[in-house]
Amino acid sequence: xxxxxxxxxxxxxxxxxxxxxxxxxxxxxxxxxxxxxxxxxxxxxxxxxxxxxxxxxxxxxxxxxxxxxxxxxxxxxxxxxxxxxxxxxxxxxxxxxxxxxxxxxxxxxxxxxxxxxxxxxxxxxxxxxxxxxxxxxxxxxxxxxxxxxxxxxxxxxxxxxxxxxxxxxxxxxxxxxxxxxxxxxxxxxxxxxxxxxxxxxxxxxxxxxxxxxxxxxxxxxxxxxxxxxxxxxxxxxxxxxxxxxxxxxxxxxxxxxxxxxxxxxxxxxxxxxxxxxxxxxxxxxxxxxxxxxxxxxxxxxxxxxxxxxxxxxxxxxxxxxxxx
Numbered sequence: 001x002x003x004x005x006x007x008x009x010x011x012x013x014x015x016x017x018x019x020x021x022x023x024x025x026x027x028x029x030x031x032x033x034x035x036x037x038x039x040x041x042x043x044x045x046x047x048x049x050x051x052x053x054x055x056x057x058x059x060x061x062x063x064x065x066x067x068x069x070x071x072x073x074x075x076x077x078x079x080x081x082x083x084x085x086x087x088x089x090x091x092x093x094x095x096x097x098x099x100x101x102x103x104x105x106x107x108x109x110x111x112x113x114x115x116x117x118x119x120x121x122x123x124x125x126x127x128x129x130x131x132x133x134x135x136x137x138x139x140x141x142x143x144x145x146x147x148x149x150x151x152x153x154x155x156x157x158x159x160x161x162x163x164x165x166x167x168x169x170x171x172x173x174x175x176x177x178x179x180x181x182x183x184x185x186x187x188x189x190x191x192x193x194x195x196x197x198x199x200x201x202x203x204x205x206x207x208x209x210x211x212x213x214x215x216x217x218x219x220x221x222x223x224x225x226x227x228x229x230x231x232x233x234x235x236x237x238x239x240x241x242x243x244x245x246x247x248x249x250x251x252x253x254x255x256x257x258x259x260x261x262x263x264x265x266x267x268x269x270x271x272x273x274x275x276x277x278x279x280x281x282x283x284x285x286x287x288x289x290x291x292x293x294x295x296x297x298x299x300x301x302x303x304x305x306x307x308x309x310x311x312x313x314x315x316x317x318x319x320x321x322x323x324x
Contacts, residue, residue, distance in 0.1 A: 062093025139164025294318030
């Protein structure tokens, strides 16, 4: 089978496409014939040895995919060959076939195609875990989303609206903010030309926002935290800007607020029952039209390096998907 391989840590252009043996499932494992694979920011980090998971080389990047079950190992009971599935793999999905644990494999909801499925689980799962479990977002509260035009940002907007929140989307261009409005955002902040803190204060009548969803880090985390309401929750989702901010902890005292970590990958392994509940809820919201994955472009598997380069340069609105 063909696979995109990382043989040497480095930028996307160091990746190669090569022939490798098809995987064989072990106990509790599933081999998926990949039809589509989502492209995510962590994929750009893992090939540079900058991610918390460090697979042995050579390996294929790719943290989520959709396809058809090809083969199952001993003890697998939830899926069978021929089933349409999507999976969170952490790495390995940029290939014609991938082997992963049964616990990471989910049936594709009725009516969802492979491309949408490949763009669904990681973004929407991360945001649902963040907003439901870690942020405890409630109807009527205000949610501020940084990096709102990206895959996890748009999913946070849609889930926030499904929960009955008022959503303020923050992004760097008006073009990106238009996409956020299309996905349900109530208000917007262009943080390249507007003062984030003052604009958030104005939009909330001086009360501040109840929950901040931050997958970006960098220079906008602190002003977002300064915009938070009493008993607010600041969700640390990721650092797409490349800089891990240093936050003055006196702000948490003055605001009576919480800074809460969101680690979807670890949550999925530690709390599989809750993970399954969240995926079921997401499937229900999808089928009722509340969630609509935004895939801005599809590229063939052989152009994985181009897709990762676009992701690294923050030129992507929503998600990119590789097709096999």
